[in-house]
Amino acid sequence: MSSKTKPRVAVFKFASCDGCQLSLLDAEDELLGLAGAIEISHFPEASRATHKGPYDIAIVEGSITTHHDAERIQEIRRQSKTLITIGACATAGGIQALRNWKDTDEFIRLVYATPQFISTLKLSTPIAEHVPVDFELRGCPINKYQLIELIAAKLAGRKPNIPTYSVCLECKRKSNVCIAVAQGAPCLGPVTQAGCGALCPTYNRACYGCYGPMETPNTASLTTQFRIFGQTDEQISRSFRGFNAWAWQFRKASEECERS
Amino acid sequence: MTGRTIRVETLARVEGEGELFIKMAGDRVADVKLKIYEPPRFFEAFLRGRHFSEAPDITARICGICPVAYQMSAIHAIERALGLRIDPAVRLLRRLFYCGEWIESHALHVYMLHAPDFLGYPDAIAMAKDHKSTVERALRLKKIGNRIVSLLGGREIHPVSAAVGGFFKVPAKRDLHGLIEDLNWALEASLETVRWTAGLEFPDFEQDYEFVALRHPDEYPLCEGRLVSNSGLDIDAAEYEDHFVESHVKHSNALHSVMRGRGSYLVGPLARFNLNFDRLPEVARHAATEAGLRPPVRNPFRSIIVRAVELVFACAEALRTIREYEPPEAPRVDAPARAGAGQAITEAPRGILYHRYALSDKGLILAAKIVPPTSQNLKRIEDDLREYAAHVVAWPLEDATWKCEQAVRNYDPCISCATHFLKLRVERN
Numbered sequence: 001m002s003s004k005t006k007p008r009v010a011v012f013k014f015a016s017c018d019g020c021q022l023s024l025l026d027a028e029d030e031l032l033g034l035a036g037a038i039e040i041s042h043f044p045e046a047s048r049a050t051h052k053g054p055y056d057i058a059i060v061e062g063s064i065t066t067h068h069d070a071e072r073i074q075e076i077r078r079q080s081k082t083l084i085t086i087g088a089c090a091t092a093g094g095i096q097a098l099r100n101w102k103d104t105d106e107f108i109r110l111v112y113a114t115p116q117f118i119s120t121l122k123l124s125t126p127i128a129e130h131v132p133v134d135f136e137l138r139g140c141p142i143n144k145y146q147l148i149e150l151i152a153a154k155l156a157g158r159k160p161n162i163p164t165y166s167v168c169l170e171c172k173r174k175s176n177v178c179i180a181v182a183q184g185a186p187c188l189g190p191v192t193q194a195g196c197g198a199l200c201p202t203y204n205r206a207c208y209g210c211y212g213p214m215e216t217p218n219t220a221s222l223t224t225q226f227r228i229f230g231q232t233d234e235q236i237s238r239s240f241r242g243f244n245a246w247a248w249q250f251r252k253a254s255e256e257c258e259r260s
Numbered sequence: 261m262t263g264r265t266i267r268v269e270t271l272a273r274v275e276g277e278g279e280l281f282i283k284m285a286g287d288r289v290a291d292v293k294l295k296i297y298e299p300p301r302f303f304e305a306f307l308r309g310r311h312f313s314e315a316p317d318i319t320a321r322i323c324g325i326c327p328v329a330y331q332m333s334a335i336h337a338i339e340r341a342l343g344l345r346i347d348p349a350v351r352l353l354r355r356l357f358y359c360g361e362w363i364e365s366h367a368l369h370v371y372m373l374h375a376p377d378f379l380g381y382p383d384a385i386a387m388a389k390d391h392k393s394t395v396e397r398a399l400r401l402k403k404i405g406n407r408i409v410s411l412l413g414g415r416e417i418h419p420v421s422a423a424v425g426g427f428f429k430v431p432a433k434r435d436l437h438g439l440i441e442d443l444n445w446a447l448e449a450s451l452e453t454v455r456w457t458a459g460l461e462f463p464d465f466e467q468d469y470e471f472v473a474l475r476h477p478d479e480y481p482l483c484e485g486r487l488v489s490n491s492g493l494d495i496d497a498a499e500y501e502d503h504f505v506e507s508h509v510k511h512s513n514a515l516h517s518v519m520r521g522r523g524s525y526l527v528g529p530l531a532r533f534n535l536n537f538d539r540l541p542e543v544a545r546h547a548a549t550e551a552g553l554r555p556p557v558r559n560p561f562r563s564i565i566v567r568a569v570e571l572v573f574a575c576a577e578a579l580r581t582i583r584e585y586e587p588p589e590a591p592r593v594d595a596p597a598r599a600g601a602g603q604a605i606t607e608a609p610r611g612i613l614y615h616r617y618a619l620s621d622k623g624l625i626l627a628a629k630i631v632p633p634t635s636q637n638l639k640r641i642e643d644d645l646r647e648y649a650a651h652v653v654a655w656p657l658e659d660a661t662w663k664c665e666q667a668v669r670n671y672d673p674c675i676s677c678a679t680h681f682l683k684l685r686v687e688r689n
Contacts, residue, residue, distance in 0.1 A: 019324020028403040046381030048272035098306040107305035
């Protein structure tokens with residue numbers, strides 16, 4: 001197949017750690033095959049060759065935190081037939097959304113000696129708050145097999161097979177003993193979307209919610225249960241204020257803990 | 261106009277976003293700026309008020325390429341603040357965990373980010389069309405590094421098992437023994453990597469560097485040791501801030517770290533190799549010697565061979581730790597909260613990574629300071645470019661630009677780390 005007929009894929013980065021786009025390079029067994037099926041038009045982390053749009057698929061990592069980035073995403077949307085966002089930063093604002101409850105100017109003063117050099121927005125927000133997004137792939141970091149499934153599905157014009165149920169189902173399938181029930185551990189698994197393979201419980205620790213809220217999370221019930229486990233509201237609030245703190249379901253849960 | 265500008269707006273094959281700008285006036289370099297426009301993310305600020313047990317997971321998110329380094333520096337600093345004593349078996353597992361990240365990160369940089377510059381390809385995928393078995397070797401090596409990290413930590417990016425006091429779960433001996441066959445292959449592949457990189461062409465460019473790295477009484481450094489330099493520095497991590505200072509420059513969202521009274525310095529593979537050659541295992545020293553490397557190596561372009569030598573080290577060390585491993589009595593020791601402060605330096609693949617925490621009696625973080633390797637190398641990269649650009653000034657702009665990019669990539673810069681913290685522009689009048 002000539003490169004003229006291959007779908008053109010571009011990878012863009014906003015505020016993030018690079019980990020989610022690295023997942024593409026971490027797909028060691030699939031990378032060369034994938035690179036044969038598509039034309040990688042723009043992927044600075046991997047290549048110095050870049051081509052202008054339009055693109056068939058834009059893969060966007062990172063959250064919007066600057067005026068410049070808020071404008072840049074608009075142009076990327078205009079250039080892209082399909083836009084998918086990957087990772088907790090792009091889908092929920094990321095860990096840097098913790099600034100959303102604080103005075104950003106104070107943050108700048110804490111980290112930088114000359115605050116006037118730094119230009120940033122008050123909020124760290126997900127891409128979908130700025131432009132329409134065709135699919136949001138969750139996780140901090142994303143699961144590379146889910147990313148490959150998503151790209152394959154978009155190329156085939158079908159719906160991706162990405163579950164929206166909770167981590168609990170993955171735990172059950174792995175026959176893990178429930179660490180919340182057995183150890184009273186404050187596990188976010190019941191309200192967190194599957195995709196990681198129930199990693200934390202498998203490693204004998206409570207899920208910390210890095211895949212963000214599942215489709216219909218009952219955070220109020222989980223909060224009650226955490227209190228029964230002896231967690232303070234401050235601790236519960238911190239649990240929801242992790243890598244998906246600004247996802248509205250987790251945001252609401254943490255704010256309710258702060259108010260009570 | 262008598263000068264030219266080399267400008268690369270989006271520096272590629274680095275982690276994170278930056279721009280290179282070099283202004284030439286005749287054959288003189290008038291200005292060099294490595295502009296970091298990667299947006300700031302304020303990690304030190306939002307660590308305040310979090311519990312110390314959250315620091316390894318939060319700081320891992322500074323960098324998707326070297327999360328293990330962040331976890332290790334955070335954990336060691338906090339353990340020091342809490343006065344914890346760690347089981348020797350856990351210490352051994354941490355070395356293995358770190359070796360996994362070194363293998364994954366060095367294989368990525370040597371073959372996929374740096375080698376394409378030497379061979380004239382835009383990327384490893386284009387390189388694979390002519391050098392398929394080489395790129396396949398790279399991918400398999402990288403995968404083996406990732407396999408180690410995943411086995412110990414659950415996943416290769418932002419692993420979940422490392423904790424203050426040890427690990428949430430430690431492997432059985434047989435789990436680790438499953439890695440031996442792969443690692444034996446990886447050791448051979450790393451030796452081949454040394455031979456292959458030694459055959460590349462290197463510009464004739466040497467600088468008088470101050471190399472800074474950890475040094476341990478018996479081991480090639482990973483998590484422990486004193487911080488030393490080739491100019492006589494010899495300090496404990498607790499004294500780091502007395503000797504190094506971060507300055508905020510206008511063109512960058514990353515802070516520049518300098519040595520008080522001395523200026524720029526170099527951290528990473530070249531520094532480690534030059535200061536710790538005698539601590540390398542025999543197989544790595546022999547490979548380096550065969551490749552014509554003798555410390556001090558002062559040509560930054562040759563860092564690609566040094567990285568390959570460190571791949572040999574990491575594979576040999578991983579095999580050693582697996583052979584010696586006996587599971588600890590408990591996966592981790594209890595970590596009761598107490599007020600205090602602790603500092604630690606560990607060797608990330610790109611160089612030393614400093615963390616300091618102050619903790620309250622409830623275990624909450626009162627203050628945190630993190631100095632990533634790339635912000636320590638930034639000023640040194642600019643200094644290199646100031647010298648190097650003069651060598652390529654007469655070249656056609658496209659060639660000069662590419663070569664200057666390569667000079668930046670010598671350092672395997674990780675911009676996402678440094679802003680917590682790159683774009684390349686070269687301007688010629």
